[in-house]
Amino acid sequence: xxxxxxxxxxxxxxxxxxxxxxxxxxxxxxxxxxxxxxxxxxxxxxxxxxxxxxxxxxxxxxxxxxxxxxxxxxxxxxxxxxxxxxxxxxxxxxxxxxxxxxxx
Amino acid sequence: xxxxxxxxxxxxxxxxxxxxxxxxxxxxxxxxxxxxxxxxxxxxxxxxxxxxxxxxxxxxxxxxxxxxxxxxxxxxxxxxxxxxxxxxxxxxxxxxxxxxxxxxxxxxxxxxxxxxxxxxxxxxxxxxxxxxxxxxxxxxxxxxxxxxxxxxxxxxxxxxxxxxxxxxxxxxxxxxxxxxxxxxxxxxxxxx
Numbered sequence: 001x002x003x004x005x006x007x008x009x010x011x012x013x014x015x016x017x018x019x020x021x022x023x024x025x026x027x028x029x030x031x032x033x034x035x036x037x038x039x040x041x042x043x044x045x046x047x048x049x050x051x052x053x054x055x056x057x058x059x060x061x062x063x064x065x066x067x068x069x070x071x072x073x074x075x076x077x078x079x080x081x082x083x084x085x086x087x088x089x090x091x092x093x094x095x096x097x098x099x100x101x102x103x104x
Numbered sequence: 105x106x107x108x109x110x111x112x113x114x115x116x117x118x119x120x121x122x123x124x125x126x127x128x129x130x131x132x133x134x135x136x137x138x139x140x141x142x143x144x145x146x147x148x149x150x151x152x153x154x155x156x157x158x159x160x161x162x163x164x165x166x167x168x169x170x171x172x173x174x175x176x177x178x179x180x181x182x183x184x185x186x187x188x189x190x191x192x193x194x195x196x197x198x199x200x201x202x203x204x205x206x207x208x209x210x211x212x213x214x215x216x217x218x219x220x221x222x223x224x225x226x227x228x229x230x231x232x233x234x235x236x237x238x239x240x241x242x243x244x245x246x247x248x249x250x251x252x253x254x255x256x257x258x259x260x261x262x263x264x265x266x267x268x269x270x271x272x273x274x275x276x277x278x279x280x281x282x283x284x285x286x287x288x289x290x291x292x293x294x295x296x
Contacts, residue, residue: 043128043282044128044130047282059231059232061179061181061223061225061232062179062180062181062223063156063176063178063179063181064154064156064179065156065176065179065181067225067231067232068231069231073186073227073228074183074225074226074227074228074229074231076174076176076181076183076225078153078154078156078158078176079154080153080154080155080156081154082153082154083153083154085153085154085158087174087183087225088183088185088227092139
């Protein structure tokens with residue numbers, strides 16, 4: 001987890017928030033390592049694709065702190081005259097959703 | 105205009121090189137220069153910004169070896185990163201030093217740092233949480249760790265352990281997402 005001001009986004013945090021579990025129901029039981037790896041490779045692509053189109057919504061918490069949901073995990077945002085501070089960066093592909101509405 | 109990025113020193117290391125995450129069978133390429141943290145920390149650090157007291161604390165290896173928590177003092181808000189997944193089984197990255205026991209130690213430290221009034225932000229899952237939900241997460245981790253450890257100690261293979269469904273009591277609540285019961289069982293088995 002990183003602590004960041006303004007933009008740069010992390011590739012280290014998968015957006016698991018917006019991926020339907022239905023997509024994985026097809027696997028059924030336990031997979032062999034080879035199958036599991038193939039499945040995992042598909043997962044990363046699926047997660048990125050999903051994050052790319054997922055909307056980002058803001059929840060106001062307390063003081064001047066909010067949390068953004070929908071981009072590779074939950075991003076806390078502190079606002080004020082010194083600039084924005086983001087805790088946790090989300091996933092790079094959702095940058096347009098994060099910056100466009102500037103939700104907080 | 106660039107941003108200033110502060111991260112755990114291990115996070116900068118991982119972001120700067122090809123990072124293989126074994127359990128995803130995926131190689132992450134190095135981040136571009138502008139996304140590499142410009143400041144690192146390996147011990148607690150305080151910051152005052154926008155009139156708010158911010159405290160950053162590195163964990164011992166838990167989800168990875170680069171986890172840290174961030175507290176907003178006046179607002180009593182604690183962001184615990186990926187040491188806490190609210191309502192879903194967590195991913196644990198053994199490739200970068202994570203472990204089930206590390207996740208439990210981090211959960212205990214998160215509980216100790218929070219009061220009933222603290223707003224807790226998990227890395228994944230429902231974004232606004234609290235101490236009692238975090239306690240349920242911690243208790244789930246401990247119960248599954250103990251069950252999987254007993255099976256492994258009795259000589260069960262990974263496949264046999266998965267077939268024994270040691271997570272069954274928790275699956276309805278925690279197992280409805282990407283890290284499904286067999287996958288989470290495998291992640292715990294790896295660390296006990």
